[in-house]
Amino acid sequence: MKTTYLRLSLAAALLLGIYSCKKGEVASTDMEAYATADSSAAMVSDSVSSVATMRVKDKQFIKTADVNMEVKDVYETTISIEKSVQELGGFVTKSNLQSNVVSENTYNTSNENAVLVKKYQTENRMQLRVPTEKLGELLTMINDKKLFLNSRLINAEDITSSIKYAQLESKRIEKNSKNISALKANKDKVELDNENMAEDNQQQLANMDVTDNLKYSMVDVYIKEPKIRVAEIAITNTDSIDDKYNFDFLYSAKSAFVEGYYLIQKIVVGLITVWPIVLIGIAVVYFARKRKSAKKRSDAEA
Structure with a gap:
């Protein structure tokens, strides 16, 4: 899903003439800066794939990751991951922690009291954004919390050729803009100018999306507890209350x-x-x- 989203963003950017004029050139420069940044500060253990920290000269990658694992305590792991993301300069866009009830039974312990016994399993689906150069470090921290790793997918999508093609398209759009300016002022020129401005606004938005995806990697994390937990909740014996007021002869x-x-x-x-x-x-x-x-x-x- 994430890969499809990124590809759609790139396709939209190309169709709209990404990186046109000066604003497009600035966005392209930013992307190249993210691709060629020094990675020597990123210290990653052997437990994380090299895909997360891969740097190739003259190449630009949009990196994503998907982790599915079992942990001892979902709540504590959630707090730990959220704290780690903040420390690395990232942020959490979704955290859906919930308990799935397997069974629920009530047991009377006296005429007045009872115990509600719930058996449940806790899980959480999280979506994180972390600086791309910190992706390997974050995955290492997440890996340290696992009891069992069900799956882990790390993807580095090479968008170098797409960006180069977008730069060629920007020259064509710039030339088209000059041709429109040279036209005699009439109704058709106004319409062409409005369309060109709308296209420029949309391509700027696409530029920001691609630049953001280069700067911040998206990580989907699914965690759950392997065993079922039991919660004992003290409640009132409702059966005795019903019997007490069920029938009064007078x-x-x-x-x-x-x-x-x-x-x-x-x-x-x-x-x-x-x-x-x-x-x-x-x-x-x-x-x-x-x-x-x-x-x-x-x-x-x-």
Whole structure:
């Protein structure tokens, strides 16, 4: 991922005409200075690959590293690495320390107390930026913290030819700028001039990105603990609390009486609401009985 990012930065720089005019020349000079700096002060042990400290005359490299290892204590190692990076003149851009819970169980020890037992494994993903000439020294410090090294990737990308090509492109862009200046003032010239200024602004940004990548190496570090840790946390016995307040007869009986009283009220209110229907029903029954009585009398007289 880091290599792809660096290549995209270089491609953007080339397409935008990196190192054009005076600003581009200054950036190119800075890059060459980083490549030819004296490395005699960098003392590195045999445990670090020569790629980290490689210096080749007339060559320029963007260096990156990726370390994956197991350590005794992730937290202590994290603090140590961050301190080492600062001492070397670098900085930390990401530190994501977290504990992954494997299991979690609660054990009751009394009616009031319990213990929460967590089994977990701690890890951290870090991203560091360190001066390129200090990369080997930092990797040596990180290596001293390991219990077991899973993997280590050190990459030195040669960008010499890309920079040389960018310098040739800068001459073409400079010539193009002079040609635009010689044009007669009109709408097309204004548009060409605006495009050229926008291109110059973007290439300056690309210059800074490449220069920064030459000056500071990026190091990704993944550390974890090989064994699962156990945390015992004192908590309250919630089961006994639930049993204590699960059922209260007197309170439940009182609540049932009150609910029954409210139910009677609702029934009465419901009957009042349907009083027209009740009245019609009473009238129908009354007239039906009256009609039935009249019919019985007529049958008796006959």
